[in-house]
Amino acid sequence: MSDTITLEGFHGTSSLNADAILKGGFRSSLGDKEWLGDGVYFFTEGISSPQNNAVKWAIAQSWDNTEKKQTYIDYSVIKANICVEEDRFLDLTSSEGMKFFNHLRNKYIESVKKGKVRPKNQDFKDGHIINDAREFLGIKIDVTKGNFPIRFETERVYNIKFRTPNTTILAVFDVNTIINNLSIIKKGIIK
């Protein structure tokens, strides 16, 4: 067994959700739109303040763009300790982690090339590759860390898009065993 790494994660959501999480724990996000594969997502220490990012995320997510209305006004930020065995931690903010991912990604591309096909309706998503590697290649990836460009309220309102990352995030796959010491560190009202 390898050494354990402990990371601090910050999760911004509605106060209602936050209370439910504190009582019943996190539910893992599944699906293809998650950047780093299945898991619960947190902001973490990196290229900007994770606490502020969690607040900004909670505010941005309160707006339902389909219904064109705000879905909550009370938000909370949950702090959690995330413990992961070092050899199950994929750090895409490091060159070593990126070399691993790029090699893996190239193998998927090669497979498509050998199959003489190409995706018709969408590009390959990083999260799908991570999920597939976890499930079919037997690579135990419990936590993935990466830098991402995220559009918060201001960027969304003013339609500002960028690709240089502004946040560092964690995707925690095994929510039951490696997230602990949950506490609400901030509550606020969206004006």
Next chain:
Amino acid sequence: MITLEKYKEQIDTYFDNTPPSEIIKRFEALGYEFEPIDNSVDSNNLPIAEINQEVICVEEIGIFDMQDEFSESLYESEFPPVSGVYFSNVILFQKTLSHNVLDSSDISFEDFDVSEEFNFFSQKVETCNKDYEQLENTQRAMAA
């Protein structure tokens, strides 16, 4: 930490022993749709002159590196985008500039993927004479 050194053999062995169709099928199950590609053009059979010309384009235009001060200043400038050059590092250059100048901001993260080259070689090969002319203009503007 998970590193390539630790997993390279495992990854390579898996892909060496797994038919591409199996992997493609898994992604189809996720909602991907695949279409056959036209393999009539083989990148290995490109005329050397064309390849060289592409290489010249790459060498002369350089790599856009956001960690480089010059590139950063270029990114901030009102610089015309270069079009039609297909190597991925040049595409990086091109698209980043386009993003800035034309506000064609709906560029997804996947645009920087190596699949750009894959698509290029698997679809249609064009010489970059016209684009080379643009590149020369670009270089002149850069020098100025």
